Amino acid sequence: MIKVEKLSKKFGNNEVLHDISTEIAKGEVVSIIGPSGSGKSTFLRCMNMLETPTSGKILIENKDLTDSKTPIHKVRQQIGMVFQHFHLFPHLTVLENLTYAPMKAKGIKKPVAEEKARQLLKKVGLSEKEKAYPGSLSGGQKQRVAIARALAMEPELMLFDEPTSALDPEMVKEVLDVMKDLAKSGMTMVVVTHEMGFAREVADRILFLDHGVLLEEGQPAEFFTQPKTVRAKEFLDKIL
Numbered sequence: 001m002i003k004v005e006k007l008s009k010k011f012g013n014n015e016v017l018h019d020i021s022t023e024i025a026k027g028e029v030v031s032i033i034g035p036s037g038s039g040k041s042t043f044l045r046c047m048n049m050l051e052t053p054t055s056g057k058i059l060i061e062n063k064d065l066t067d068s069k070t071p072i073h074k075v076r077q078q079i080g081m082v083f084q085h086f087h088l089f090p091h092l093t094v095l096e097n098l099t100y101a102p103m104k105a106k107g108i109k110k111p112v113a114e115e116k117a118r119q120l121l122k123k124v125g126l127s128e129k130e131k132a133y134p135g136s137l138s139g140g141q142k143q144r145v146a147i148a149r150a151l152a153m154e155p156e157l158m159l160f161d162e163p164t165s166a167l168d169p170e171m172v173k174e175v176l177d178v179m180k181d182l183a184k185s186g187m188t189m190v191v192v193t194h195e196m197g198f199a200r201e202v203a204d205r206i207l208f209l210d211h212g213v214l215l216e217e218g219q220p221a222e223f224f225t226q227p228k229t230v231r232a233k234e235f236l237d238k239i240l
């Protein structure tokens with residue numbers, strides 16, 4: 001479904017991603033881990049062209065995002081993104097947060113968008129919050145709304161950038177549980193995370209980034225018990 005070919009990204013002279021190639025299959029859950037500053041967010045942002053690669057290609061369902069003829073806004077509609085800091089619309093209710101983009105970008109009629117939104121709120125356990133404003137919600141609730149909002153666009157692919165890093169510890173599980181359900185439902189997911197439990201249990205594959213280089217790629221059971229590189233071993237020793 002996704003093919004990354006020799007992707008590089010520079011900010012000025014600073015090469016943040018170096019020659020990354022990988023493929024992600026439909027329904028696969030891939031976790032990206034690595035030290036702070038290793039290029040994880042930049043890699044994720046390249047996948048929906050929030051950042052423009054300096055060189056290399058990214059193909060999503062055979063559409064080359066780096067080709068200027070590809071309609072990026074159309075491709076982006078198929079890609080949901082969830083950030084560390086939620087990015088909800090503060091002046092809209094929870095329900096309106098979910099219906100806004102489907103109505104605006106896809107021309108879905110309000111009653112249809114609302115019905116879909118209510119289904120999704122039920123799925124993330126927040127049916128009773130549809131009239132609430134984001135400001136009145138806990139961090140865990142906000143993040144569940146953000147996930148539901150991304151799903152309201154019926155994406156083919158979901159990108160998560162440290163979705164639980166800004167949460168109080170007691171709220172991490174409710175968000176990870178929603179992500180686990182989503183993974184089980186067959187969604188293709190790329191998840192940057194420091195939650196090694198999640199990566200180990202839910203991911204089909206781990207990508208380990210270090211200084212912008214894809215140093216290791218493998219199944220969680222293998223990566224966590226027998227990392228191939230010294231850098232990965234050092235990283236795991238620090239956090240596990």
Ligand code: ADP
Nearest residue numbers: 011014016034035036037038039040041042043
């Ligand atoms: P990670 O998510 O793994 O912590 P990032 O992708 O955020 O890493 O950042 C990788 C490197 O790229 C860092 O050195 C960071 O300072 C740099 N960087 C990220 N975004 C920008 C930007 N918009 N302009 C300049 N440098 C950036």
Ligand code: MG
Nearest residue numbers: 040041042161
């Ligand atoms: Mg980051």
